[in-house]
């Protein structure tokens with residue numbers, strides 16, 4: 001059996017926007033033995049995948065109130081991120097404040113959301129800032145995600161990677177975003193990739209494991225799909241596209257390939273695996289396309305933050321501008337939304 005069909009058109013998107021609340025408890029993926037058959041059989045039809053996603057923006061537009069609801073839902077799925085060499089404690093504290101109150105109160109009131117809980121899915125930082133973020137977010141219910149394992153290139157010794165994961169978990173990170181060793185994919189050493197991610201999963205303990213594939217480094221969609229499947233078999237809770245530091249980061253064709261693998265894994269094991277596109281997603285328009293593709297490919301469950309995160313440093317500012325435009329009819333300058 002192969003997984004090569006990317007041309008089937010989904011049923012039309014329901015007119016109903018997602019409600020900003022929701023969420024559900026999922027059984028955690030325990031991983032399983034490496035099935036080489038599941039990897040070897042994977043085939044990808046690149047041009048069909050490109051055609052499939054090219055039709056998305058034209059077919060799927062939502063207007064006015066519906067769009068505001070989709071964007072509010074997107075906010076709950078953002079891993080609000082700062083991953084810069086010049087990050088400071090103060091910047092991380094400001095980011096955490098923004099994660100707790102992502103949209104101005106007056107806008108929420110005019111959108112009819114006054115008094116409703118709204119926060120981002122997580123805050124994502126380097127290990128150095130995990131403890132700062134945990135303290136700043138205390139009582140908010142917002143988890144801290146730590147990038148790890150020698151992010152972004154992942155070229156430090158394996159034992160140091162495990163120690164880095166353990167240190168972030170000790171400091172309070174509830175989610176660990178690891179990078180895989182790209183060489184394992186580029187040389188087709190799926191056993192080495194599986195063993196690596198298995199170890200990362202064990203080091204995480206109760207913290208959730210997001211495996212960053214760095215898809216821009218993997219050369220082909222087939223490699224992306226195979227790496228996705230191996231990471232899920234090794235126990236990934238989420239598969240994530242990119243670090244934000246590769247030449248090419250999240251794209252819709254890559255997303256489609258990864259979502260199809262999530263679907264196959266669910267069909268075979270019953271586990272629902274989360275998806276996190278990351279890197280270069282900076283506009284409300286971009287994020288709507290990702291939401292539509294998630295819903296069309298995997299269904300309503302995958303619009304919730306326990307199965308969908310968007311790794312982004314500047315997306316929130318554009319969403320807030322769009323919400324402001326929706327309410328006032330005017331756009332404000334980006335410098336009125338300095339964080340997020």
Ligand SMILES: O=C[C@H](O)COP(=O)(O)O
Nearest residue numbers: 244278279280311312313
């Ligand atoms: O995981 C998150 C990414 O590093 C954020 O990338 P971005 O700065 O392009 O939004």
